[in-house]
Amino acid sequence: DGDLPYRRELNTMPQWAGSCWYYLRFIDPQNQEQFVDPEKEQAWMPIDLYVGGAEHAVLHLLYARFWHKVLYDRGHVSHPEPFQRLVNQGMILGEMEFTGFQDSAGNYLSASQVSRNQEGQHVDGETSQPVQEVKLEPKLVEKQGDIFVLQDNADIRVESRAFKMSKSRGNVVNPDDVVDNYGADTLRLYEMFMGPLEASKPWNMSGVSGVRNFLDRSWRMIVDDRAESLELHEAVQQIDCDDEQNRILHRTIKAVSEDFENMEFNTAIARLMEFVNHFTGSQTRPQSAMERFVLLLAPLAPHLGEELWQILGHDESLAYEPWPTYDEAMTQDDVLEIPVQIQGKVRTKLAVPADTDQATLEEIARNDANVLQWLEGKEIIKVIVVPKRLVNFVVK
Secondary structure, three states: OOOOOOOOOOOOOOOHHHHOOHHHHHHOOOOOOOOOOHHHHHHHOOEOOEEEOHHHHHOHHHHHHHHHHHHHHOOOOOOOOOEOOEEEOOOEEOOOEEEEEEOOOOOEEOHHHEEEOOOOOEEEOOOOOEOEEEEEOHHHEEEEOOEEEEOOOOOOEEEEEOOOOOOOOOOOOOHHHHHHHHOHHHHHHHHHHOOOOOOOEEOOHHHHHHHHHHHHHHHHHHEOOOOOOOOEOOOEEOOOOOHHHHHHHHHHHHHHHHHHHOOOHHHHHHHHHHHHHHHHOOOOEEHHHHHHHHHHHOOOOHHHHHHHHHHOOOOOOHHHOOOOOOOHHHHOOOEEEEEEEEOOEEEEEEEEEOOOOHHHHHHHHHOOHHHHHHHOOOOEEEEEEEOOOEEEEEEO
């Protein structure tokens, strides 16, 4: 074989090396002379946000930073670090699993009473007798504060735990099934509503149903679901918001905008739920407010957002619409409810204009009938006034 010709293998860096600088090539993918034009690289780099699992710290993130630093040392890129901010998203676990413990007689023991012996077996912590694990259906337990207990006996604490999804455990949730039964927007919204982005969270099908109900209510707030064709609800009108509606609208825009900026999607969704609760109860719903609500909802539920946008009378996609803005003054209450404490206990509350200054607030409190009743026969030692917050009388 020594006389046969061979072709030298030149592709000696597959996979990791090839996938670690893709973000640079994305900037200038058609360049046939350079892997990236220096001017374009300076304009677009570094990347603002990198979202990935914690395992990326010793995988893609590590390799990408290594290769980027090599390119920086060689003068091919302008920044020593490719990513400015790192966010590790949490893992979505399987549904919560519940375990009860029974003694030899079949009586349930509270999980707080059960421990493990040296052999790792579950035993009664009081008698050291072995106990049997019993898998419980979710319908047999109920939540009590931060723990779960038997529905039939609240004194029996149940062990609750969510595990990583795996085929061997049989707790894998197929997203295709969720999309088929509830819709893609529901799946997307629920994943963001489960909890903080960085936290690991257990899947819960009842939570999926709750999110779908919210989307249905959002639809019915704007669309007449009893009409033969797609029509706006009769409450949606070309009118201005009243003072309370304006306050709710501007507060929602502000809160959702800030939550998006902080990647706190679960609280942003909660704000939108509050909006729907308020406007669903309104006899009239200004169309301008409904349109701004849809723009806030669209990043979370894009399919529903586009449909509602068209029903509201728009021919073009909402993707090119500017983000709603808010007036800070509109987010403030005109009237505040100020608690009045006497010796540290709240005795009454005062309704005062939001701009009431410290001296005026104290004067109002001193002359309030309820306060005078509690101060009768007592000597005022000190008055603590925090504008917009509280009034506290120290007496003896």
